[in-house]
Amino acid sequence: MKYRKGSSAAAGESNDDGTPKGGRDAPPSIQLEIVEHHGGGGGGLGNGGGGRGSASFFQPWREATPGSGSGHGRGTRGREPPExxxxxxxxxxxxxxxxxxxxxxxxxxxxxxxxxxxxxxxxxxxxxxxxxxxxxxxxxxxxxxxxxxxxxxxxxxxxxxxxxxxxxxxxxxxxVHALADPAAAAVTDGASGQDVRERAAQFQRQIVAFMKQRxxxxxxxxxxxxxxxxxxxxxxxxxxxxxxxxxxxxxxxxxxxxxxxxxxxxxxxxxxxxxxxxxxxxxxxxxxxxxxxxxxxxxxxxxxxxxxxxxxxxxxxxxxxxxxxxxxxxxxxxxxxxxxxxxxDLVTFAEELILSEFLDEQLIGVRILQQFASAEGFVRDTLRKRLVEMLNWKRPEEEEVRRCAAEVVSKLAGKRQNALRVSGIPGAVESIMSLLYTGWSAPAAPHDTSPASRSYDHPQFNLLGLLILKRLARDHDNCGKIGNTRGLLAKIIEFTHASPGLLRNPLAPDSQVRAVKRALQIVKMLVSTTGGTGKMLRQEVAENVFTVSNLRGVLQHGQQHQALQKLAMDILTGLAMDDRAKRVIVCTGGVVKLLLSIFFNADDKELGGEAGEALAILALESEASCAVILKRDDVLDHLMSALGGDGEARRLNAARILRNLCAYAGEKHQERLSAVTKAMPVVLKTTMTGSDKILEVSVGLTTQICKFIDGERFAAELHGTGIDERGYVERLASILREHRYPVIRVPRMRRFVVQQVIWLMSSSSADGGDAGGADYVSLLREAGMERLLESIADTTSELECYHVFSGSVGINKHRENLSAAVDAALELLGGDGGRAE
Structure with missing residues (x-):
């Protein structure tokens, strides 16, 4: 599965990721068509983490090698440091x-x-x-x-x-001038109005505290x-x-x-x-x-x-x-x-001030780094260990310095080339974790203006901590560090909880909604991580007893926050890659029902696509999940209706869900599933005219529907659709000609075609060589199927052995080897005897 939300391509506050592109790989025995992959936002910050279509989980993608970035910003742009x-x-x-x-x-x-x-x-x-x-x-x-x-x-x-x-x-x-002009002391770029007044008052209190030294x-x-x-x-x-x-x-x-x-x-x-x-x-x-x-x-x-x-x-x-x-x-x-x-130089100078014993000097040093972190060309110069250590400071009089340090680190982490440097500082992740405080501070007395008595601004630090973690999580290695930091994963999941009152209240504080969103974005990136690290993270996230319940709450009450619902469904889709996590999702009451409701009724096509993708992954090789989906009486009618509806993503996911239900629901549901034969005309038309992913899943669904009918019924369905047997066989042959090598976008295309060819020949044999008046073996030979199958046998790849992919790692291996299926097809054609191995 290619995580379209990108396990390590999650966007920052403004999606500034590069666009990884594939190349071409053509070894002597196999050629893979590497298509362009646009790195999406794992956080989806601009759009709430929405994907670009639901087909991505069923194709692998090549992770782009992180570039060296722009280099040392103050030396590579032909500009001397101004200082x-x-x-x-x-x-x-x-x-x-x-x-x-x-x-x-x-x-x-x-x-x-x-x-x-x-x-x-x-x-x-x-x-x-x-x-x-x-x-x-x-x-x-x-x-x-x-x-x-x-x-x-x-x-x-x-x-x-x-x-x-x-x-x-x-x-x-x-x-200098602090007591005379506290407002000016508090002004920073972009601060205005209430922010300026609050900063001024805060800075005034700091100055008073400094002056009360012994x-x-x-x-x-x-x-x-x-x-x-x-x-x-x-x-x-x-x-x-x-x-x-x-x-x-x-x-x-x-x-x-x-x-x-x-x-x-x-x-x-x-x-x-x-x-x-x-x-x-x-x-x-x-x-x-x-x-x-x-x-x-x-x-x-x-x-x-x-x-x-x-x-x-x-x-x-x-x-x-x-x-x-x-x-x-x-x-x-x-x-x-x-x-x-x-x-x-200014950066070293700022670092020396940060090491000072005096808060006023530390504030000057942090201010320099804060501005450098947001200035183009200066970002890479501002990474210092002491800066990260300041995130642990808890005293009220140190709040301003700590906040500035957190803002600097968040801006530094926004650059991909700096993400590993930040996390590589010993204790950095633990320091960032210290920003995630969920307690409450008692309000200060009205007459008490001392720094120690005022309420600490925990929500602001929570947002900064989550922002830093989100930006760090764009890197695969950092995801592992986040998962391995004791207590951090549970703290992040704690922030994904959103009460019904918060989600339904249009006047709810924006900071609380943003905290939930950032936490969901982080969890999404963690469960989308590839390889062994991703497997471990998916298991740990699923083992937290609050994860799925919190996601259910977002789906159930978040109609006013579709961005949050999309993120919740993305997380469920990622978790569904793990068998144990899939069982947790299915056993949590109401989750599958909510996904079905959103898929069938959502006005937003993208939101419906997210729900459909989650359902398709849940139903994959899971009899329990299929049983829960089929509990809804009208589910098959809705799915078959979606096959002919508007929107390619909706049709695509409906076809995938139906195929997985037919393949993995088990014997006790076969009689009910036989109703899917009503969808055969739509599926056949799509096979004859479709392309790319919709064609792939249509051929796969046709193979599953054919389990409920015989050759004569299939011929009748063909004729009813205006297709003759020869035309259908020629279409299958043309698909194999177009896909002479495995294609990343549709890695199961050749497998599904081979399976359908086997079924055609088997049905022809079962009907005494005359399946509704057609001899498919002869038709397939005339179409050159034997040569095409031999070509497939010589170009099979590990790519074609899996249902879905996590990055370039295959998950859920097919039960039947493709080579065995090709051999079976050649044997039915009677042409495997002279083929060289």
């Missing part, structure tokens, strides 16, 4: 700063050792004071310059988005008693910054004035010593001012931070995040090698 502009800017500033500092130190040493040490008594009063002022100003700037306070000052001035900003110092932490907030500390705000550390930082600029201007003015006048006296060596001193001082001050001017031009003039934020698509938190990133890069260039800063 490189910031690190290059930091490097250039560091070059100017280190050059200025180096010249300042050299000038200081020259002045103290040579001028003041050797010529102190000989210096004029003007040069003495000029040298002294320059040394004090330059020395204070070089040796006492407070980078930390200056960076903190700039961070405060340039932060435009609300949020938490901590300077690169380990000691200084500053929360340590001082360093920038607001008053350094001297009784001075109030005058000697607050951040004020002193601004003052020192301006003093540095004024000192540099003073050095330039004094140096230019003395170099212009150059009246240094006549003492030997004094003149060149003073010329060198003033020149070095002038260059050092000019370099410092150049650094300041370059800084101001890039930051305020070109608005470099805003440009990079836009290119990185960081949204409202971009300015805060990039300001912090830039200062850290600059700090590395200053304190170490000038090349240390250019080794930084």
């Amino acid at each position: 490189k502009r910031l690190t290059l800017f930091a490097l250039r500033l560091a070059v100017l700063e280190k050059a200025a500092s180096g010249l300042g130190k050299l000038d200081f040493v020259w002045a103290t050792v040579v001028l003041l040490g050797g010529f102190a008594s000989a210096l004029s009063i003007t040069d003495f004071w000029c040298v002294t002022v320059i040394l004090v100003g330059s020395g204070a700037r070089v040796f006492s310059r407070s980078h930390e306070l200056e960076w903190q000052h700039h961070s405060t001035l340039t932060s435009t988005a609300g949020g938490a900003l901590r300077s690169s110092s380990r000691f200084f932490r500053h929360l 340590t001082w907030h360093a920038p607001d500390v008053s350094l001297l008693p009784y001075t109030g705000w005058v000697f607050v550390s951040k004020k002193i930082g601004r003052l020192l910054s301006w003093l540095q600029v004024l000192s540099a201007f003073a050095c330039v003015a004094l140096s230019v004035m003395r170099l212009w006048r150059h009246d240094f006296g006549d003492q030997s060596n004094m003149r060149p010593a003073l010329l060198l001193f003033y020149t070095l001082a002038l260059i050092e001050a000019l370099l410092f001012l150049l650094e300041k001017a370059y800084w101001t031009w890039k930051i305020s003039g070109e608005k470099l931070l805003e440009q990079v934020s836009g290119e990185c698509e960081l949204g409202a938190y971009g300015h805060v995040s990039l300001t912090r990133f830039f200062y850290d890069a600059y700090s590395r260039c200053i304190t170490g090698s000038i090349f240390d800063g250019i080794k930084m």
